[in-house]
Amino acid sequence: MDSFDLFLNEQMYVIVILSIVFFLFSCVGISVFVTYRILNKYNDFGEVPVCSIHQYSYEGIRYKVNKDYVSLAEKNDYMLVNGDNPYENIERSIPEQLLKNAEKASGKTEDGL
Amino acid sequence: MAVLCSNCSGRLIFNPASQQLECAACGSKFYPEDVKDINADIHSKYYDTRVYTCAHCGAEVITSDTEVSTFCVYCGNPSINFTRISKECRPDGIVPFQITREQAVESVKRKFHKNPIIPKEVKAKAVPENFRGIYVPYWVINARFTEADYLSGVVRKNRHDEKIYFQRAGSCKFTNVPIDGSKILNDEVSLKLEPFYFNEAKEFDEDYLNGFYSNTSDTTYYELRESAANRCHKLFADESLNTVMGNKKTLEDSIFWIDIQDDPLYMMMPVWFFTFKHKDKPYTILINGQTGKIVGTMPWEKKQIYGIFWTTFFLILTLLGIGFVCITLNYKLLATFFNQFMSAAILLGSALILPGTIGIKKILKNLELTQSDAIFKYVKRRQE
Numbered sequence: 211m212d213s214f215d216l217f218l219n220e221q222m223y224v225i226v227i228l229s230i231v232f233f234l235f236s237c238v239g240i241s242v243f244v245t246y247r248i249l250n251k252y253n254d255f256g257e258v259p260v261c262s263i264h265q266y267s268y269e270g271i272r273y274k275v276n277k278d279y280v281s282l283a284e285k286n287d288y289m290l291v292n293g294d295n296p297y298e299n300i301e302r303s304i305p306e307q308l309l310k311n312a313e314k315a316s317g318k319t320e321d322g323l
Numbered sequence: 324m325a326v327l328c329s330n331c332s333g334r335l336i337f338n339p340a341s342q343q344l345e346c347a348a349c350g351s352k353f354y355p356e357d358v359k360d361i362n363a364d365i366h367s368k369y370y371d372t373r374v375y376t377c378a379h380c381g382a383e384v385i386t387s388d389t390e391v392s393t394f395c396v397y398c399g400n401p402s403i404n405f406t407r408i409s410k411e412c413r414p415d416g417i418v419p420f421q422i423t424r425e426q427a428v429e430s431v432k433r434k435f436h437k438n439p440i441i442p443k444e445v446k447a448k449a450v451p452e453n454f455r456g457i458y459v460p461y462w463v464i465n466a467r468f469t470e471a472d473y474l475s476g477v478v479r480k481n482r483h484d485e486k487i488y489f490q491r492a493g494s495c496k497f498t499n500v501p502i503d504g505s506k507i508l509n510d511e512v513s514l515k516l517e518p519f520y521f522n523e524a525k526e527f528d529e530d531y532l533n534g535f536y537s538n539t540s541d542t543t544y545y546e547l548r549e550s551a552a553n554r555c556h557k558l559f560a561d562e563s564l565n566t567v568m569g570n571k572k573t574l575e576d577s578i579f580w581i582d583i584q585d586d587p588l589y590m591m592m593p594v595w596f597f598t599f600k601h602k603d604k605p606y607t608i609l610i611n612g613q614t615g616k617i618v619g620t621m622p623w624e625k626k627q628i629y630g631i632f633w634t635t636f637f638l639i640l641t642l643l644g645i646g647f648v649c650i651t652l653n654y655k656l657l658a659t660f661f662n663q664f665m666s667a668a669i670l671l672g673s674a675l676i677l678p679g680t681i682g683i684k685k686i687l688k689n690l691e692l693t694q695s696d697a698i699f700k701y702v703k704r705r706q707e
Contacts, residue, residue: 222651233643236672241635243679246686248631249623252440254686255608256515256618263562266497266555271562275471275492278567285473288490289578296469296494297582304544306368307412307589312543 329353336534339420339593339612344530355419355530370413370529411539412589414527417458418519420535420593420612424454427595427610430617440623445606448599455598456612458532458591459513460504460540462547463521465587468555469494470579476569488575491563495555502550504540504589510550512692515618516611519592523613527591537591552581604694620689643668 264270275288328335333348335358343352422430428451435446471492477484499521503513525531542550556579564572593612598605601622608619646661 236669237636237639239672239676241632243675244635245632246679246682252438253621263558266500271493271495273493277490280488295580303585308544
């Protein structure tokens with residue numbers, strides 16, 4: 211049996227169909243990616259700056275809990291323990307502009323502030 | 324209110340190139356801080372804006388400048404009359420424009436240069452008349468922040484991937500975090516405009532507004548706190564993720580609280596808005612008026628994009644087809660080469676389909692932000 215006969219072999223149909231599916235999938239994948247890269251380069255301007263916490267915080271994070279290998283049960287307890295607002299009853303002075311905006315917004319909603 | 328030239332009473336306009344107020348009539352130059360405001364005492368807490376009303380449709384156009392040649396954006400009628408002065412809370416500081424209108428136009432044109440995908444009619448719209456300098460309100464906050472995170476990471480153990488979980492909780496002090504104070508600007512867009520450098524900020528003086536437009540903050544304290552909390556949470560969570568081991572690090576769950584310290588600073592930041600319409604859709608490209616950074620997604624020629632997609636598609640398909648025939652007919656040298664090529668193409672295609680789809684979705688989302696009707700109207704309200 212030469213190569214051409216093999217090509218006409220019944221089993222080849224399955225291989226051909228499977229190959230077409232794989233080929234189309236690969237072509238779509240590569241084409242979509244190439245299109246994305248071109249649009250990204252030529253049409254989409256301005257990326258979100260990569261900011262680190264150190265840009266806005268001199269001290270960084272002071273960790274109270276720093277635990278590895280935790281289970282889901284531990285997680286629920288942990289969220290419960292850490293679930294209170296530490297700043298709950300602190301009153302802050304609010305700039306006049308923000309108060310004015312809240313007054314304007316209160317026309318629509320009572321809890322604008 | 325904006326002052327006039329002491330030599331000829333001409334209109335003074337702030338020139339970002341010289342950082343001085345320049346008289347359009349006699350060419351005299353003044354530093355904003357040297358120009359005395361005769362109403363300084365009255366204006367210590369507030370500053371004036373001018374409200375113009377359209378005689379045709381009744382709409383209001385607000386500017387801080389002395390110019391009167393505005394026309395209505397709602398009906399396009401030029402019969403617009405000055406009606407009143409409105410007092411606004413005086414911001415604490417201002418970052419003056421460093422980029423001139425010409426520089427903003429040039430930087431956009433540079434992006435268009437040899438760019439085959441942007442339609443020609445859009446390129447033609449990059450003219451000074453379509454660029455407007457607007458001072459956008461920001462709040463610069465100092466805050467205490469507490470967060471508890473539940474994170475995961477995947478580590479490889481004995482040839483198996485194992486997902487492990489981590490707990491992180493702590494607090495942090497944030498200093499000088501800029502938060503966009505205008506509801507009209509999407510937080511995502513304003514974040515892209517950053518960085519702004521506050522070391523170049525000046526004490527607020529309305530003379531800096533001459534020749535530009537400005538807007539007052541319209542957010543409430545509640546909204547400011549929400550935006551600030553989300554911003555700080557992102558920074559905190561990213562840092563926490565850095566402390567866990569493994570790959571595919573994920574933030575599974577988190578809770579956080581913020582306490583904004585008294586008296587956040589009310590600042591004005593310079594932004595150039597390039598607005599135009601393409602196929603009846605409005606587009607707004609933003610340019611940071613301090614650094615010149617361009618933010619936005621330009622429209623594209625659909626034909627070109629489909630052309631790129633289908634050319635790549637058929638090129639790869641043809642190569643795969645040739646390879647398949649070579650392997651089937653057992654052409655020895657070619658068969659070996661194509662065998663490897665096909666395996667690589669199939670693996671590559673499978674691997675790239677997800678990032679490609681996510682990337683295109685991201686670009687379409689950015690395009691939606693650029694096409695925001697609200698931003699377009701916001702700028703158009705400040706027509707010259």
